[in-house]
Amino acid sequence: MFSKDQFMEIQVLDTVLICQLEDAHFDSYCDDVHSFTEKFPEQETKVKDALKAKDHGALKSSVTTINGMMKKIHAKELAEKTSALLTKIEEAAHDELQSLAIDIIKSISMLSIDLQMLEYKNKPGDKEYAEEKAYENPPEKSLEEMVGAVTTEAPAAEEKPVAEQPKPAPVTTKATSATASSIKEENTGGNSVLAVDDTSFFLATIKSFLSDSGYRVTCINGGRQALNFLKNNTPDLFILDIEMPEMDGFELAENIRSMGITKPIIFLTGNSKTDAVQRAIKVGANDFIIKPVNKAQLLERIGRYLEPDFTYYDYD
Numbered sequence: 001m002f003s004k005d006q007f008m009e010i011q012v013l014d015t016v017l018i019c020q021l022e023d024a025h026f027d028s029y030c031d032d033v034h035s036f037t038e039k040f041p042e043q044e045t046k047v048k049d050a051l052k053a054k055d056h057g058a059l060k061s062s063v064t065t066i067n068g069m070m071k072k073i074h075a076k077e078l079a080e081k082t083s084a085l086l087t088k089i090e091e092a093a094h095d096e097l098q099s100l101a102i103d104i105i106k107s108i109s110m111l112s113i114d115l116q117m118l119e120y121k122n123k124p125g126d127k128e129y130a131e132e133k134a135y136e137n138p139p140e141k142s143l144e145e146m147v148g149a150v151t152t153e154a155p156a157a158e159e160k161p162v163a164e165q166p167k168p169a170p171v172t173t174k175a176t177s178a179t180a181s182s183i184k185e186e187n188t189g190g191n192s193v194l195a196v197d198d199t200s201f202f203l204a205t206i207k208s209f210l211s212d213s214g215y216r217v218t219c220i221n222g223g224r225q226a227l228n229f230l231k232n233n234t235p236d237l238f239i240l241d242i243e244m245p246e247m248d249g250f251e252l253a254e255n256i257r258s259m260g261i262t263k264p265i266i267f268l269t270g271n272s273k274t275d276a277v278q279r280a281i282k283v284g285a286n287d288f289i290i291k292p293v294n295k296a297q298l299l300e301r302i303g304r305y306l307e308p309d310f311t312y313y314d315y316d
Helices: 015-019 023-053 056-072 076-091 094-120 143-153 200-211 223-229 249-258 274-282 295-302
Strands: 192-196 216-220 237-241 265-269 287-290
Touching: 023 056, 023 094, 023 274, 056 076, 056 094, 076 094, 094 274, 094 287, 192 200, 192 223, 200 216, 200 295, 216 223, 223 249, 237 249, 249 265, 249 274, 265 274, 287 295
Parallel strands: 192 216, 192 237, 237 265, 265 287
Antiparallel strands: none
16 A cells, blocks of 8 residues: 655655654554545535635635644645634635635645555656656557547547747747647757647646746647647657547547557646546556646646756747
8 A cells, every 4th residue: 555655755744753653553544644535525626616605614614624634644734724724714805715725725636646646556756757667558559540530530620739829938849830740849858848738728828837947848739639749759748638628638648658658647637536546547647737737836747757958948
């Protein structure tokens, strides 16, 4: 299930205290961790519903439950933040309360996902993991067959890569052609990212954050389009939204892995539900990012696998 060493990867946990637990107490602690990952998504939903309804009584009830969870799993910093949030419920304006609550819930959601990753995948914490782990299932279809199958089963108007956003320091990779298969990566360095999401706003946000931080980013708004892109390109990392029409992130990841590509895949998700996390892990996920996307979290997660490179900027 868990080992004490695994918890050393989770910075928000009191790892000193965890390491001091005797075997019987550690087994009980592991049960508490598992209970947290199973029960938190329900409380997460209740918090969001309470914020939407401006029901501070229901919000207080759910945050109190979450606060107890944080104390049980020795997430001291998050326990302190949820305690502070409980105080704010009594005195803060709703807009301030909502901003604070969403930020805390995102952090706890990420903790839940990280713990699920440890429990269900036992993923090492080093950047080389994705490159060293060979994907277990051999390719069953060619790329042309995969793209053709999607076209046959779900005919739709041709999707186009998201237009380049105006930036003070633009990157050289631009999605300007009509088909993704003709987009060429202009730099062979190990810092290229392919982001796939059906929502242009999220793609523009990701591109802005990463381009400013030394990564080459290609944005595409559909799974079929992404597979076309992979005919001529192999990015160093994938960012895939889970919920997309025609081909969702799970199916796209399966297709990527069936091609023998072992580059890291990071899923965008709006919650920490265990069924979605486990399914993502089974199809080849290496990591997750909680929506709405936060720049610091995005860079931290990608930084586990790729190093930024600012040499390709055009400063003129």
